[in-house]
Amino acid sequence: MTGTATRTASEADSSASDGKLQVLLVEDNPADAELVLRELRREGFDVTSDTVQTIEDFTRQIRTRSYQIILADYNLPQWRGVEALEVLRKEGLDIPLILVSGAVGDVIAVECIKQGATDYVLKDSLARLAISVRRALQEKAQRDQRQQAEQDLARKAAELTRSNQDLEQFAYVASHDLQEPLRMIAAYTQLLSERYRGKLDAQADKYIAYAVEGALRMQTLIRDMLAFSRVGRNGVGSDPSDCNHVVEEALLNLKASINESAAVVVYKDLPVVAAERIQMVQLFQNLIGNAIKFRGKQAPVIRISAQRQGLHWQFTVADNGIGIAPEYKDLIFVIFQRLHARDEYAGNGVGLAICKKIVEHYGGKVWIESELGHGCTFYFTLPAHQADEKVSHVPHQT
Amino acid sequence: MSPTKPEILLVDDSPADLDLTLEALASSTYQSRVNTVPDGEEAIAYLHRAGAYSNAARPNLVILDLNLPRKDGRVVLADFKSDPALRSVPVVIFTTSHSRQDIARCYAIGANCYVSKPGNLKDFRTAVQAIEQYWFSVASLPD
Amino acid sequence: MNEIEVDILLVEDNQDDMDLALHALRREKLANKIFVVRDGEEALDFLFCRGAFSQRSFDHPPKIVLLDLKLPKVDGIEVLRQVKSDPRTRTVPVVIMTSSKEERDVVNGYDLGANSYIQKPVDFNQFRDTVKLAGLYWLVTNQAPSTNGVLHKQEQKA
Numbered sequence: 001m002t003g004t005a006t007r008t009a010s011e012a013d014s015s016a017s018d019g020k021l022q023v024l025l026v027e028d029n030p031a032d033a034e035l036v037l038r039e040l041r042r043e044g045f046d047v048t049s050d051t052v053q054t055i056e057d058f059t060r061q062i063r064t065r066s067y068q069i070i071l072a073d074y075n076l077p078q079w080r081g082v083e084a085l086e087v088l089r090k091e092g093l094d095i096p097l098i099l100v101s102g103a104v105g106d107v108i109a110v111e112c113i114k115q116g117a118t119d120y121v122l123k124d125s126l127a128r129l130a131i132s133v134r135r136a137l138q139e140k141a142q143r144d145q146r147q148q149a150e151q152d153l154a155r156k157a158a159e160l161t162r163s164n165q166d167l168e169q170f171a172y173v174a175s176h177d178l179q180e181p182l183r184m185i186a187a188y189t190q191l192l193s194e195r196y197r198g199k200l201d202a203q204a205d206k207y208i209a210y211a212v213e214g215a216l217r218m219q220t221l222i223r224d225m226l227a228f229s230r231v232g233r234n235g236v237g238s239d240p241s242d243c244n245h246v247v248e249e250a251l252l253n254l255k256a257s258i259n260e261s262a263a264v265v266v267y268k269d270l271p272v273v274a275a276e277r278i279q280m281v282q283l284f285q286n287l288i289g290n291a292i293k294f295r296g297k298q299a300p301v302i303r304i305s306a307q308r309q310g311l312h313w314q315f316t317v318a319d320n321g322i323g324i325a326p327e328y329k330d331l332i333f334v335i336f337q338r339l340h341a342r343d344e345y346a347g348n349g350v351g352l353a354i355c356k357k358i359v360e361h362y363g364g365k366v367w368i369e370s371e372l373g374h375g376c377t378f379y380f381t382l383p384a385h386q387a388d389e390k391v392s393h394v395p396h397q398t
Numbered sequence: 399m400s401p402t403k404p405e406i407l408l409v410d411d412s413p414a415d416l417d418l419t420l421e422a423l424a425s426s427t428y429q430s431r432v433n434t435v436p437d438g439e440e441a442i443a444y445l446h447r448a449g450a451y452s453n454a455a456r457p458n459l460v461i462l463d464l465n466l467p468r469k470d471g472r473v474v475l476a477d478f479k480s481d482p483a484l485r486s487v488p489v490v491i492f493t494t495s496h497s498r499q500d501i502a503r504c505y506a507i508g509a510n511c512y513v514s515k516p517g518n519l520k521d522f523r524t525a526v527q528a529i530e531q532y533w534f535s536v537a538s539l540p541d
Numbered sequence: 542m543n544e545i546e547v548d549i550l551l552v553e554d555n556q557d558d559m560d561l562a563l564h565a566l567r568r569e570k571l572a573n574k575i576f577v578v579r580d581g582e583e584a585l586d587f588l589f590c591r592g593a594f595s596q597r598s599f600d601h602p603p604k605i606v607l608l609d610l611k612l613p614k615v616d617g618i619e620v621l622r623q624v625k626s627d628p629r630t631r632t633v634p635v636v637i638m639t640s641s642k643e644e645r646d647v648v649n650g651y652d653l654g655a656n657s658y659i660q661k662p663v664d665f666n667q668f669r670d671t672v673k674l675a676g677l678y679w680l681v682t683n684q685a686p687s688t689n690g691v692l693h694k695q696e697q698k699a
Contacts, residue, residue, distance in 0.1 A: 180494060184414050187519045219517060486651035502686040505632035510656045511683045525682060532678040536671055537657045540648040
């Protein structure tokens with residue numbers, strides 16, 4: 001019998017591309033087999049089928065042909081139809097199997113489903129068969145879709161990782177190799193300036209000064225780019241860092257600008273975090289340096305603190321500087337993005353981008369709250385170090 | 399034991415770096431006599447007083463770049479340090495490489511010290527002058 | 542002594558010289574990571590990570606060893622010989638710092654692989670300046686090999 005006009009769209013989707021539903025019947029009674037097929041056709045399925053009775057034939061069939069559904073009797077002369085599930089597992093095939101059988105009791109029925117049968121239909125209630133088959137096919141289609149999506153995701157993630165690595169490698173090599181010729185330019189323009197200042201004309205002095213300025217700026221830029229590309233190059237280090245020592249080191253590095261600006265940095269009882277020390281120093285140094293640089297008329301006062309939040313510490317670095325307008329809150333973390341003219345504030349806009357990269361490298365977040373004219377508060381999260389947390393630092397002022 | 403007119407052998411293939419180093423040495427108070435060679439083979443010939451260098455003075459200090467054409471700096475270093483007549487001459491590796499492997503390998507071959515060429519002019523001069531000051535005023539050199 | 546990083550290993554048995562050296566280095570803020578041993582045997586134990594120093598690792602050698610020649614138990618030359626002939630310790634910079642003026646000691650020192658030789662000035666102030674300049678040179682100007690592990694593995698491959 002051919003399909004009727006009652007075939008639904010879902011049936012069409014579930015069946016083979018040529019519209020046929022390929023069924024493997026496991027049944028030793030030809031009359032029962034015929035009844036099942038007739039029922040399917042009556043419900044609109046365009047069925048092609050094979051029938052097997054032994055486990056060997058079953059195994060051979062599923063290896064050589066593809067089926068969308070298996071309908072198996074529970075009781076066969078030499079094996080339990082449900083053993084077919086084991087064969088399917090061994091072959092790594094995900095084909096829905098519905099048991100179509102005489103009464104065997106609820107316990108066995110439930111047991112079969114537990115072992116992986118999709119459903120159980122009684123031979124004298126074949127009216128349920130079509131619904132059961134449709135549902136089985138639908139679920140299989142969904143499973144396939146999900147698996148496909150997961151594979152696509154995995155492949156895209158791998159591509160992205162590879163592309164990122166290529167980019168980092170490129171940035172690193174470029175920055176590294178550019179330093180050498182740049183060193184020559186910077187050194188010799190400065191030598192020119194020293195040797196010939198006042199001996200050529202004022203124009204020459206000006207040109208040389210521009211060249212020196214450009215070379216020096218480029219040196220800083222490339223150094224910053226190198227630092228940026230280095231974050232994450234060596235994997236996530238798990239050596240813990242005591243943030244009190246980290247801040248001490250950062251302050252040592254910033255000694256000149258701290259003295260120059262009469263900056264005061266307040267921090268107390270900072271925790272130990274699961275993050276590499278060199279990166280932590282860079283992170284704090286950039287934030288503190290930033291706070292000092294963008295100071296207002298008053299001497300900078302910078303307060304650093306931390307609050308435990310589950311497995312993380314949330315740090316706060318608050319200053320009393322010029323602040324930033326709310327619309328730039330995200331922009332300031334973008335690499336090379338600057339908010340001020342070069343002659344107002346020096347710098348090339350990499351410092352905060354490096355901070356963001358470092359924090360995100362450890363799975364944390366960084367964000368800012370600020371009002372123009374009222375200072376900035378940077379917040380960022382870092383993973384806590386599980387073992388002995390030394391938080392024994394006395395309030396510290398420089 | 400500290401020579402009054404120290405002899406320095408400077409080995410560097412970059413004329414720009416040679417000039418920079420010479421300039422830094424010239425402006426110091428030590429009246430060093432600096433001889434330069436542009437590659438490893440010449441350096442070895444100089445030290446062995448071979449060929450054109452038969453009248454070469456024995457250097458009190460060798461300042462050696464690593465990345466040289468023909469004979470690489472590491473090969474030159476190995477050559478000096480395995481020659482009993484030359485091994486006691488102090489060799490300062492002065493190079494742009496910051497690589498940990500290069501540093502470790504040079505020390506293993508027998509480099510006396512390793513100084514990375516700084517990126518900016520001021521620090522470069524400071525480094526060169528520190529090298530001179532240490533080797534000619536602080537350390538004792540073999541005669 | 543565990544994995545604390547030591548920048549300077551001072552091998553000195555004379556108390557006055559030791560105090561003076563430490564004082565000079567402290568003024569330059571170079572003394573944070575300095576460790577003092579009083580004889581050649583202790584020096585060898587330290588550098589070869591054995592005995593009282595068995596928790597030390599060859600991967601974290603000091604950046605510089607300031608080695609006196611006249612030492613009890615094992616003398617400086619023997620310490621130098623052993624350190625410079627073992628691939629695990631050969632790359633550690635060793636600076637002989639001694640009162641001897643003998644030319645043969647100088648040549649011998651360099652021949653045996655000492656990275657440098659410094660004669661201790663008799664004058665108090667000069668001694669201090671010498672130690673300060675030496676400390677600055679070997680810790681700031683110079684690049685010490687940071688870990689021996691790298692080289693060690695390479696040598697095994699070769």
